[in-house]
Amino acid sequence: MMSAALAEVTVTGRPAGGSGTVGGMSAARPPLIRALNEQLLLGHIRRLGQCSRADLARLSGLSKPTVSLALAAVEQAGLIRVAGQQTGRPGRSAQLYEVRPDAGYVLGLDMGAQYLRGAVADLAGSVLARGAARLHASSVRGRIGELVQLAGALCAEAGLDRAAVTQVVLGSPGVYDDRQDAMALTGRPTGWERPEVMTRLREEFGATLVIENDINAAALAEQADGHGREVGSFAFVSVGTGIGMGLVVGGQLVRGAHGVAGEIAYVPMTGGHGAEPDTRTSSADWRGALEDASSAAAVVRSARRAGLRGQVSARSVFQAAARGDDRAGAVVADEAQLVARMLCTVISVIDPELIVLGGGIGQAPGFADAVVAELSPMAPVLPDVRVSALGTEAVVDGCLAAAAELAWGRLTVDLPAATPANAVG
Numbered sequence: 001m002m003s004a005a006l007a008e009v010t011v012t013g014r015p016a017g018g019s020g021t022v023g024g025m026s027a028a029r030p031p032l033i034r035a036l037n038e039q040l041l042l043g044h045i046r047r048l049g050q051c052s053r054a055d056l057a058r059l060s061g062l063s064k065p066t067v068s069l070a071l072a073a074v075e076q077a078g079l080i081r082v083a084g085q086q087t088g089r090p091g092r093s094a095q096l097y098e099v100r101p102d103a104g105y106v107l108g109l110d111m112g113a114q115y116l117r118g119a120v121a122d123l124a125g126s127v128l129a130r131g132a133a134r135l136h137a138s139s140v141r142g143r144i145g146e147l148v149q150l151a152g153a154l155c156a157e158a159g160l161d162r163a164a165v166t167q168v169v170l171g172s173p174g175v176y177d178d179r180q181d182a183m184a185l186t187g188r189p190t191g192w193e194r195p196e197v198m199t200r201l202r203e204e205f206g207a208t209l210v211i212e213n214d215i216n217a218a219a220l221a222e223q224a225d226g227h228g229r230e231v232g233s234f235a236f237v238s239v240g241t242g243i244g245m246g247l248v249v250g251g252q253l254v255r256g257a258h259g260v261a262g263e264i265a266y267v268p269m270t271g272g273h274g275a276e277p278d279t280r281t282s283s284a285d286w287r288g289a290l291e292d293a294s295s296a297a298a299v300v301r302s303a304r305r306a307g308l309r310g311q312v313s314a315r316s317v318f319q320a321a322a323r324g325d326d327r328a329g330a331v332v333a334d335e336a337q338l339v340a341r342m343l344c345t346v347i348s349v350i351d352p353e354l355i356v357l358g359g360g361i362g363q364a365p366g367f368a369d370a371v372v373a374e375l376s377p378m379a380p381v382l383p384d385v386r387v388s389a390l391g392t393e394a395v396v397d398g399c400l401a402a403a404a405e406l407a408w409g410r411l412t413v414d415l416p417a418a419t420p421a422n423a424v425g
Helices: 030-048 053-060 064-076 140-158 195-205 214-225 289-294 296-305 314-322 326-350 367-375 394-411
Strands: 080-085 095-099 105-111 115-122 127-134 167-172 175-177 182-184 210-213 234-239 243-249 252-254 354-358 384-387
Touching: 030 053, 030 064, 030 095, 053 064, 053 095, 064 080, 105 140, 105 214, 105 394, 115 140, 115 394, 127 140, 140 195, 167 195, 167 214, 167 394, 182 195, 210 214, 210 394, 214 234, 214 243, 214 252, 214 354, 214 394, 234 326, 243 289, 243 326, 289 296, 289 326, 296 314, 296 326, 314 326, 326 354, 326 367, 354 367, 367 384
Parallel strands: 105 167, 167 210, 234 354, 354 384
Antiparallel strands: 080 095, 105 115, 115 127, 175 182, 234 243, 243 252
């Protein structure tokens, strides 16, 4: 973010050469400086809520006349409004400014393995509608159709036309490949990686639709509303139907050069309860090895090999282990050891301040303690390991957070210039 001192500089001259550039760098122009000031103040209002002009001058380091001009432009654009008067202080009461909730609306959607989830929120952060629907369709076209139905129902509940939504973000397995304009590494559903999928999604949700990896979205939710608020770097590791990681370093989500940062399912690591008899004969056989060995399906396979019968699920195995079943306990212990080995690799490469465990297995009672017991003697250092307190709406909430940032970016691109006559007093 631009410093307050730099943000208020106005460039009026040119170098002697007359080109206005030095070493290929152009001097900052007043419209750019004005836009940066406006975005700076808007960011403070978004983060803190109601603020006075004096508050904003103190927080930003800008002069009060500069703050007045910037506030006038943002207010004229319909992005903020006067919320009332500041009371309880000596002297003249000051006007308080807050984000206009109706400045825009965002829609977050989560395409899970069995359920579709979504929510609509305004740009003040209030959720206006939230819902979920069991996924019935098996075809790509059918799944998109069910997403559209859910989105329509949510907008109707919020009292909005879908056209009023400023930004849509969809959380999905896999990563978006901008070179191919298609999804990649999705695993499921079959056919989701075809280029026509993106075409169809944009037809329904608009050209500005953004696809976010579902685990990355959950990490964004953890950063906004969970344990990630307290640190600058953390790894959110989800273990459940699959395994994946969202990595935040320096307060920013890390995607990598190809968008696959955090795709730990492809780590060629196996062993423990989920391992089948080793029949790998080529490097390609190791693709997705960690997910094969650590997922909920692997827990079920191991439990059946250990002799558990009846309706076996990962949840029932963990429940049996908690009741003292030795066979189930061994399965859980092996799962904890495998996850600890993977986390040791993450720690050795990234050294995060915090690891947050999510997903059905990651959040199972007692599992984090079992992982830490295995991790402690093998890791070079032991970061704090916590269980996510966010529930099944984490991906949706992360999509809402991402959508809000994108929406504000779009709305503040071309703010009108304010004149001194229109400046806030």
